[in-house]
């Protein structure tokens with residue numbers, strides 16, 4: 001039985017990842033801030049762990065509880081982007097911006113670092129951050145959205161750096177693009193349903209190997225250039 005660890009597993013893409021992997025008979029370690037948010041997962045036998053990614057010490061304490069357990073797939077999915085609160089140039093809220101950096105850019109690196117022995121213990125480990133074209137500098141033709149755009153750009157940068165550190169250990173690390181999907185973050189006008197985006201990302205993750213490490217990969221499996229010139233608009 002393979003094991004997957006997913007952050008932000010109480011709603012949106014993270015919850016759907018947890019449900020689909022469980023249906024496929026993976027062992028699922030679902031991390032979320034409040035385990036009471038996901039009675040359906042608890043009832044279905046998924047292991048739900050409390051983890052607030054703003055608390056970096058908690059990341060290490062949590063990893064201690066998994067000592068010796070192989071992890072085949074790590075999905076750094078949790079993210080912060082609240083459209084209703086997104087600030088323009090004159091409305092930046094510094095504390096929220098810092099939290100965005102912590103959760104979107106720093107926590108994926110720190111959680112991966114804390115779980116590196118668990119990934120190494122797998123025969124075919126894969127780890128991923130969920131990225132976004134909002135993090136692509138070459139597409140910036142407007143102002144605003146400082147929190148999300150700067151922190152996702154940092155998350156992309158961290159993916160490449162981390163992939164180099166993990167290469168010698170044989171652990172591929174990629175950045176996956178889900179496409180604009182109907183979640184709280186994506187909004188109800190998004191073109192893609194959650195189950196479809198997650199199904200496609202799972203198919204893509206299943207094919208990731210070390211030759212793709214450090215890449216930005218669309219849910220379709222297509223490689224996306226880091227300096228993409230055209231909004232995929234999907």
Ligand SMILES: NC(=O)c1ccc[n+]([C@@H]2O[C@H](COP(=O)([O-])OP(=O)(O)OC[C@H]3O[C@@H](n4cnc5c(N)ncnc54)[C@H](OP(=O)(O)O)[C@@H]3O)[C@@H](O)[C@H]2O)c1
Nearest residue numbers: 008012013033052053078079130132180181183184185186
């Ligand atoms: N939906 C899209 O169109 C889209 C497109 C491109 C990329 N993405 C990326 O896909 C990922 C998932 O997005 P989504 O659409 O599913 O968003 P979502 O519905 O807003 O869910 C975000 C998840 O992140 C969790 N999270 C936020 N802060 C956290 C913290 N401090 N500690 C632990 N968990 C925390 C949330 O938990 P709480 O409920 O506790 O807040 C929630 O489970 C994100 O990285 C996002 O940037 C999404």
